[in-house]
Amino acid sequence: MQYLLLISADEDLAVTRMREGAFASFDTWITDLEQRGVLRAHVGLHESATATTVRLRDGEVLLTDGPFAEGREQVGGLAVVDCADLDEAVAIAAAHPAAAFGQVEVRPVRVS
Amino acid sequence: MTDDVERVLADTFAQDWGRLVATLIRLTGDWDLAEECTQDAFAAALRTWRRDGIPDVPRAWLTTTARNRAIDRIRRERVGAEKVRSLVVPTDEPDLDAIASGIADDRLRLLFTCCHPALSLSSRVELALRTLCGLTTAEIARLFGVPEPTMAKRLVRTKHKIAVAGIPYQVPSADRLPERTPAVLAALYLMFTEGYAATAGPHLVRVDLCHEAIDLARVLTGLVPDDPEAAGLLALMLLQHARASARTGVDGVLVPLEEQDRTAWDHAAIDAGLAELRRAVRRERVGPYQLQALIAACHATAPTAAATDWVRIVGLYDELVAVLPSATVQVNRAVAVGMARGPQAGLDALAGTPDHPLSPAVRADLLRRLGRATEAAEAYREALTRTDNQAERAYLEGRLRT
Numbered sequence: 001m002q003y004l005l006l007i008s009a010d011e012d013l014a015v016t017r018m019r020e021g022a023f024a025s026f027d028t029w030i031t032d033l034e035q036r037g038v039l040r041a042h043v044g045l046h047e048s049a050t051a052t053t054v055r056l057r058d059g060e061v062l063l064t065d066g067p068f069a070e071g072r073e074q075v076g077g078l079a080v081v082d083c084a085d086l087d088e089a090v091a092i093a094a095a096h097p098a099a100a101f102g103q104v105e106v107r108p109v110r111v112s
Numbered sequence: 113m114t115d116d117v118e119r120v121l122a123d124t125f126a127q128d129w130g131r132l133v134a135t136l137i138r139l140t141g142d143w144d145l146a147e148e149c150t151q152d153a154f155a156a157a158l159r160t161w162r163r164d165g166i167p168d169v170p171r172a173w174l175t176t177t178a179r180n181r182a183i184d185r186i187r188r189e190r191v192g193a194e195k196v197r198s199l200v201v202p203t204d205e206p207d208l209d210a211i212a213s214g215i216a217d218d219r220l221r222l223l224f225t226c227c228h229p230a231l232s233l234s235s236r237v238e239l240a241l242r243t244l245c246g247l248t249t250a251e252i253a254r255l256f257g258v259p260e261p262t263m264a265k266r267l268v269r270t271k272h273k274i275a276v277a278g279i280p281y282q283v284p285s286a287d288r289l290p291e292r293t294p295a296v297l298a299a300l301y302l303m304f305t306e307g308y309a310a311t312a313g314p315h316l317v318r319v320d321l322c323h324e325a326i327d328l329a330r331v332l333t334g335l336v337p338d339d340p341e342a343a344g345l346l347a348l349m350l351l352q353h354a355r356a357s358a359r360t361g362v363d364g365v366l367v368p369l370e371e372q373d374r375t376a377w378d379h380a381a382i383d384a385g386l387a388e389l390r391r392a393v394r395r396e397r398v399g400p401y402q403l404q405a406l407i408a409a410c411h412a413t414a415p416t417a418a419a420t421d422w423v424r425i426v427g428l429y430d431e432l433v434a435v436l437p438s439a440t441v442q443v444n445r446a447v448a449v450g451m452a453r454g455p456q457a458g459l460d461a462l463a464g465t466p467d468h469p470l471s472p473a474v475r476a477d478l479l480r481r482l483g484r485a486t487e488a489a490e491a492y493r494e495a496l497t498r499t500d501n502q503a504e505r506a507y508l509e510g511r512l513r514t
Contacts, residue, residue: 001278085280108277
């Protein structure tokens with residue numbers, strides 16, 4: 001089964017933690033997934049202040065500066081993993097460094 | 113003959129519904145189909161057994177019938193030839209000997225899946241009541257105080273999440289058991305307490321739910337013999353349930369602990385509970401269930417209400433509040449303080465607790481013992497607004513009249 005991991009955290013806290021060395025455990029995390037062959041996709045994102053939110057209303061494209069949901073907690077990365085079941089996906093999510101100070105939402109990917 | 117068939121079927125339903133559904137889910141991977149085919153098998157049994165007689169192993173007959181029914185249904189609905197193939201390969205044949213002996217108890221698989229921590233606590237209990245205990249949606253709706261269509265939707269949503277999110281249908285591996293067991297214990301205890309003090313309805317005790325929870329806890333302690341909290345929960349339920357028949361009078365009115373006929377307690381169950389508790393505390397890792405079982409043991413072993421060791425009970429509640437500071441625990445501690453140190457001390461202890469549905473009844477009792485009749489009556493009236501259980505209401509109304 002494929003799962004999307006939606007990795008989010010307090011952005012300021014994330015910057016601090018990364019500066020303090022959370023990168024090392026991130027490398028361990030991603031290397032492990034690559035070696036196991038379960039990682040289908042992974043992207044890291046620039047901070048939410050750089051986001052543009054797009055809406056089409058009455059045929060008009062409306063742009064908003066910033067993410068669609070305001071707040072300190074913002075998505076900072078996405079990963080798609082292919083694993084046996086939810087237990088394995090949860091174990092992968094729990095091993096992500098951001099899980100220790102933010103959260104990881106695990107969503108099953110719809111297969112058509 | 114007819115009566116025999118109905119009696120055996122009722123017994124088999126009570127004992128084996130959960131096992132049958134659990135086995136059918138393992139074989140088909142389809143929760144709804146499993147439930148429906150199990151229901152069909154019971155309906156078929158009523159007809160066939162009356163004609164041909166009761167089979168030697170009713171559960172084996174029902175398992176085979178339900179499985180064949182599932183194969184028919186899958187074939188007819190053409191939802192995939194692959195499913196049928198996996199059903200008829202010999203390795204997936206139900207091992208009837210193992211099922212009959214209870215060794216391969218699929219209920220554990222079902223229990224751990226229903227109680228997966230990715231599901232909310234109420235979802236876990238609702239689904240366990242439906243699949244393991246065979247309660248109807250209407251009964252579960254009543255237990256949780258919601259309309260039947262709401263409960264039906266909740267059950268569908270829970271089963272949908274299990275299927276779509278890939279919650280595995282298995283007993284967790286040994287290394288994951290310690291982190292997964294607490295969720296199962298919580299669900300079993302909620303199942304038991306629902307049975308023990310039904311939140312609504314004419315009866316204070318729903319014995320079938322209590323038995324099912326105790327039975328499942330016993331199966332679970334077999335799987336995790338080194339988990340002292342699992343044994344502690346089993347002990348707690350045995351000790352509490354031992355008092356069940358003395359908790360309501362002939363007229364269905366709740367009988368408080370100090371007025372219960374202690375000879376009517378189930379002393380075999382008390383002995384079994386105490387034995388479990390001794391095994392548990394020997395591990396020297398005391399948790400909330402063991403502490404509650406130790407408190408229950410104080411009551412169960414006191415020869416009379418007056419001889420109850422309330423000082424020790426207060427000490428145990430102090431330990432319990434430290435690990436489980438819930439409103440229920442704090443209110444119960446206030447009751448114990450009231451018994452150990454007098455009603456005024458009890459009122460003082462109650463004043464510092466968060467509000468709980470039982471708070472007015474406890475306050476009323478303490479005020480009554482202090483001779484503050486007017487305030488007590490007011491508190492009893494407030495308590496009446498907080499419960500829909502008819503046995504509890506009858507008790508409170510009786511207090512108001514005296």
